[in-house]
Amino acid sequence: MKKGILERRISTDKLPEALSKYAVGCYECHSQNHETHRDNFEHMGFRINVVVSPNDCKTCHPVEASQFSETKKANAVKNLMGNPVYQVLVDTVTGLKKTADGRMTSERPSGNTLHETCLGCHGTNVESKGLKKVNTKMGELMFPDLTNWPNQGVGRENPDGSRGSCSACHPRHSFSIEIARKPHTCAQCHLEPDTPAWDVYTESKHGDILFSKEHEWEFNAVPWTVGKDFKTPSCAVCHNSLIVSYDGKVIAERTHDFGARLWVRLFGLIYSHPQPKSGNTTTIRNKDGLPLPTAFTGEQASEYLIGRAEQEKRMNTMKSVCNSCHNIDWIDGHFTKLEGTIKETDEMALAATKLVLDAWVSGIEDKTNPFDETIEKMWVKQWLFYCNSIRYSSAMTGAPDYSSFKNGWWYLSENLSHMKDWIELKKKLGGIHLK
Amino acid sequence: MKKGILERRISTDKLPEALSKYAVGCYECHSQNHETHRDNFEHMGFRINVVVSPNDCKTCHPVEASQFSETKKANAVKNLMGNPVYQVLVDTVTGLKKTADGRMTSERPSGNTLHETCLGCHGTNVESKGLKKVNTKMGELMFPDLTNWPNQGVGRENPDGSRGSCSACHPRHSFSIEIARKPHTCAQCHLEPDTPAWDVYTESKHGDILFSKEHEWEFNAVPWTVGKDFKTPSCAVCHNSLIVSYDGKVIAERTHDFGARLWVRLFGLIYSHPQPKSGNTTTIRNKDGLPLPTAFTGEQASEYLIGRAEQEKRMNTMKSVCNSCHNIDWIDGHFTKLEGTIKETDEMALAATKLVLDAWVSGIEDKTNPFDETIEKMWVKQWLFYCNSIRYSSAMTGAPDYSSFKNGWWYLSENLSHMKDWIELKKKLGGIHLK
């Protein structure tokens, strides 16, 4: 609190009396708001919460908690599991399969497997089912019996009713700003083949420079001075951090609203689209009434997506970051390329969609579940793996090998040829069904 | 020898007189036990062994050499090449193929290719065929003519009759403990798609913290103090190293028996199973008489595998390591997830096995060689690539992207659909054979 505004690592104006005189130990965090914590229990004479939630971190970091609470990240579980279309995809991928007598059946996925796959990143539902005995080095002790625990998924549903896990990016118990600013942290989730931010970054010129020179940089400085503390961006620089220039002028404000500098959602569902207005995406309806931001044929559910003015504003925030090192002409050239790539990859997704529609119309695959047959799975790979990869690669200074071969145009083209062959094949043989 | 027991880097009680007064140079290692070394030769007036073997390292490190000698790693060549089932797999994958007149033929793999593939990690057979002339900067010299050399595979068969190569993990000539403790060392062999320990680690929270903070840690301290010298585990912490607490209490003893803290073998053959009793796995017989730890239909060859009590003991050793940072409830939650994942992935391997059995029974593929046709290869990928990947990912703090998409449930499910389609396809077309 004695530091200047920009140097502060806490965002509250007034610390609670009880906290203002102490260094932060265990109890300061694990005892907050115990009345709302269904995971509160008595431990060695103290009332302790097992799970520290964003609502607890809010005591000292109210701005960050508030920004975070409205994001897609904070809604990561609900957005996935509360959307009937995505739910079918999740079930199809992670459900246990059995085969017998030439037939294959699929069960609903177990909580265990969901926890280790989708919900590992999105976050689990952690509830307290009461107390249970645990044998510890200090004898038998009573602990809350928590569901789907341990988990630090970014949208975790906590036993105090809050959403999110700050330790997704600020691992316990150092909560190091250095770790959160290094790309390895984002690389826990933003990975190939669907969201290859890490994979693309490591191939980019920015990544090259960071990995070659990070030993000379300062990842703990607040504020973070471009050109002095670091010389190329890590993920946090472009997306989150408070960045200042040599002379202390603010280039970009710190934000824990992870869409604040994003105008377009590269992650196709099915196609790329402007960022959603709300972090809760379950209410979106496309023209066909489906909870998707675009229709199968590409039309955007515009009333749920940010408009041109908001897009411009966010793009300009991002360009300010670029402008610390690059001139406007360079930046415009870069983002013009991205725009072209979004357009072309959307067309390549459409080409695949037309093929799967043909497969459905001709009856060789069954659209009841649009994700469980051979041609359908190829179609999913087109937009979820290859189109996304190329867009990520385009956005982040460029990773030409990724766009060309790794998960890019080679597979985008090959996949269309394969879909075409499988369609003709199944048509000639009168359809091949899974069940 | 003047250091306390825990601080020592050698494990012998009495050094040979000849070694006790010298720093270790070239000759100290390259001259040991020359009577058993068929690669011994006269070089500049000295009798030198080309290959330094675990039996030579044993002079100063008897405990490590002895622990190592009984492991699966020390038997890595024999376990692979002396097992007729694995031999067929090796031959099918690495044998040179020729095509002519619509037929494909396969030769036995060359020594050269075996050396650069399987035996690169498992180790080659290094024998001396006598002496040969070599042109060096110092003129023509005589050197032993060694087969399959150079190689540092972990189970290398040495010209002194011993097995193993310490330089697999302790690269010559620094033999640095720092290198052996860093995950890049294990990443020479434990890699995707079959054993993706490195790939999973880099995506895990442990990996994130290590790669972000290792510059502040101490990788040379003996013993190695958790929380002080390092704050998250590298591979060596969980599997091998002598770990002590802040107050110097031993948390885990150093071991060069790499299974000492492992109760279950995640690596499916075909299914996951308790660790084998002996490091020599060629003697195992399943219920059908095959040298495999599980039957095609899943039954374990229990008499060759460790029992429940030994499993508990090893699991508790591992849990002690976890318990340095995590509480028992957390740890139990983690390993309960792993148990569930083992069960489900084994079921997914079984689903694929039932399909390949159908292909064999119906005659569309030929089980004489179970690894060389299209549907058979899909079956191998199911248990060797995808099931293994998901188990590794589950075991190591979690790498949810890996389990979901990278080499996980997406492919596990897609692969079953593809197998099903190919079976129906081949049935309708009356079988497609390779030969």
Add this chain to the structure above:
Amino acid sequence: MKKGILERRISTDKLPEALSKYAVGCYECHSQNHETHRDNFEHMGFRINVVVSPNDCKTCHPVEASQFSETKKANAVKNLMGNPVYQVLVDTVTGLKKTADGRMTSERPSGNTLHETCLGCHGTNVESKGLKKVNTKMGELMFPDLTNWPNQGVGRENPDGSRGSCSACHPRHSFSIEIARKPHTCAQCHLEPDTPAWDVYTESKHGDILFSKEHEWEFNAVPWTVGKDFKTPSCAVCHNSLIVSYDGKVIAERTHDFGARLWVRLFGLIYSHPQPKSGNTTTIRNKDGLPLPTAFTGEQASEYLIGRAEQEKRMNTMKSVCNSCHNIDWIDGHFTKLEGTIKETDEMALAATKLVLDAWVSGIEDKTNPFDETIEKMWVKQWLFYCNSIRYSSAMTGAPDYSSFKNGWWYLSENLSHMKDWIELKKKLGGIHLK
């Protein structure tokens, strides 16, 4: 200039008077040779070039510029886009596809997509189309309107008529020798699946040691002393850098001719072959008149490739580098393995080529475009992805997992089986065509 020859970082004997007294700032580089720069413009009272080209760097680094100018790298755009065979491959992979009424059509690739894929590494054609207005923080300014900008591809065609971009490896504006010497720099382009130098290096013992110990090494020293400044090679050590021994003796001269230490081209087109004589490979003609260094059936276009004597010379330069740490016997053993691997992978490419020839002869696929149908694409993967990967892995100390499973023999064998099945399948069904 005051430093000894070996310590110098510039290679000119006489600096222009105007430069000899100053530290290098912006203007020193951005004002060179303005008369040839069509991207020259007036900026704040100065005549500035936007693009600094190798011809500008030549002012202080004439030896490097001259060596570079004759390489395949300097010709990277022309070699790709000026070769009609490669042009078809580029078009097939990156051209926008459309599907309608059961037909698929492909357009010529857009400049945008070429820029983000192939030409991202190879380099774009940067031309000035005159001036344009740009809104900057300092108001509206006039800048040259450049095509395909920004780009730092290694063979970039510059607006001063020169070829190349030094910032491909020496990123602006630090031009750090440390960055150029670290493997992350090469990892911008030399990546799986076609040229997996980085991927293989990270799995190799050299890579293990570098990543574990680089924090203790000196990447800025000139000359670069083996055993003191570094203890295992990065890419630059073997391929480019001036390396000296402890006693200051030159082991290898610095070279910016990237083929100077290469005798064989591992990168198959279609087969491995001796390095081309000229950096401009568009003039090569194989026995069938095609601009390829080998024929479909393997014969080399020998008159365009270096001969045995030149191969020996280059191999000996490379062996001198190895010989800093390894003895001749070890080195010979290593390269004998590589030779065997080249031979076998070429045979595996031939096996696939015979299958695709069968597909063309029998009419089930159409050789007009040899890269656009299912079996043809499998054939391309055989030589471009899998054979190359195995050769790279063999050449660089060995990466056995890569050669076995990752992109190696497993896929080489599986792919042949798949090709065989698809051929029989299409024959039985009377051909499946894309159009």
